[in-house]
Amino acid sequence: MGHNNGPRLEPFGIRAAWLRFANSRELRRLAKLEARINRKRAAMAVMIEERRTIMNRCIRRMRRKDGKQ
Template sequence: MLDGNVQRHKLHAKWQQFTNYVEDQRLAVLETRIERRKRILADDMAERRKIMMRAIRRMRRAEGKT
């Protein structure tokens, strides 16, 4: 799946030069999983922010503010 000539991941940490094929495969799976979790977390945080902003607007209207 991974070719030795293909660039490895974004960070190119020095220790990655010393991983074997099996570890490279596992790292690829983990990187994908981590990126997916980051996207899910970002989406959840954005949704929470929308709800918070709507609630703040309602609160301000209830207090007679604009």
């Protein structure tokens, strides 16, 4: 992939020497794990953003109560 000035691809975003020694069964399992990890990261990002929204809303209420805004 990277031999003709194209972008060099790193399987699963991992740049590790050991990855070259994985067999096809292990690569399939790594692909499934990577998909699960990415879904969990996305879900976590949504939850963190929701927490930040609630926190900011509460901070605004707190400041209004104290007459600071």
